[in-house]
Amino acid sequence: MQQSSGWRGSADIWLQAAYENLIESGVDAVRIQPLAKQLKLSRTSFYWFFKDREELLSALLAQWREKNTGNLVKQAERYGESIIESVLNVFDCWLDQDLFDTHFEFAVRSWALQSNDVKAQISEADEIRLAALRSMFLRFGFEGEAADVRARTVYLTQIGYISMKSREDLAIRMKRIPEYVRIFTGKSPEQRDLLRFYARHNYTQEPYEK
Incomplete structure (x- = not known):
């Protein structure tokens, strides 16, 4: 898993957001587009860290x-x-x-x-x-x-x-x-x-x- 920082965020930032959504709303809330919006990052930046x-x-x-x-x-x-x-x-x-x-x-x-x-x-x-x-x-x-x-x-x-x-x-x-x-x-x-x-x-x- 590639690690990076800057405007794309990082693997840890995406993972933390996914964790928070899982805890608060369940697995159905762990989706790329809502996470990108929540993090104020582009959807495509997700793919730098996860397939x-x-x-x-x-x-x-x-x-x-x-x-x-x-x-x-x-x-x-x-x-x-x-x-x-x-x-x-x-x-x-x-x-x-x-x-x-x-x-x-x-x-x-x-x-x-x-x-x-x-x-x-x-x-x-x-x-x-x-x-x-x-x-x-x-x-x-x-x-x-x-x-x-x-x-x-x-x-x-x-x-x-x-x-x-x-x-x-x-x-x-x-x-x-x-x-x-x-x-x-x-x-x-x-x-x-x-x-x-x-x-x-x-x-x-x-x-x-x-």
């Missing part, structure tokens, strides 16, 4: 895979001294849009309702993410079926949040974190685990006490 609309859509999906699947896997594989710390590492994804873009996730899952190819990519991403979460539980001594069910519980709970477009005040969600940890791991979090997690997300309210 056609399909290549632009493929770039969007690549960005989604790299960010959401890539970061979730990295967080699941990140060092943790306990399963509690490792689960909280994964929870970082649900609270940090730089790690996991929930709006992007919803938009791509909605797009999959119109495209068998995107549906297949969603299924592949789900399996990759679940495998990473299973491996995380296996790493801490959970046996096969238990690791699988706990991984699914962690993952499908969050996908449910996304699919329902559920919104929680940060303070409310943070108060629920200890109970989520206990449900997902079977262990109660220590205050030091919670303090580290709260600090990462700039949450200063008094932490949970057992």
Whole structure:
């Protein structure tokens, strides 16, 4: 993909505009002429960076895979001294849009309702993410079926949040974190685990006490 700047814009500018339209209005809004008008660029400048609309859509999906699947896997594989710390590492994804873009996730899952190819990519991403979460539980001594069910519980709970477009005040969600940890791991979090997690997300309210 050719990179350039100036009056033609750049591949990143076109891709960002496509992302914004996908998030706001769905895949049908990701079309060359409306994007050109929005960016105040000529339609022909698009073709300096992308062969056609399909290549632009493929770039969007690549960005989604790299960010959401890539970061979730990295967080699941990140060092943790306990399963509690490792689960909280994964929870970082649900609270940090730089790690996991929930709006992007919803938009791509909605797009999959119109495209068998995107549906297949969603299924592949789900399996990759679940495998990473299973491996995380296996790493801490959970046996096969238990690791699988706990991984699914962690993952499908969050996908449910996304699919329902559920919104929680940060303070409310943070108060629920200890109970989520206990449900997902079977262990109660220590205050030091919670303090580290709260600090990462700039949450200063008094932490949970057992």
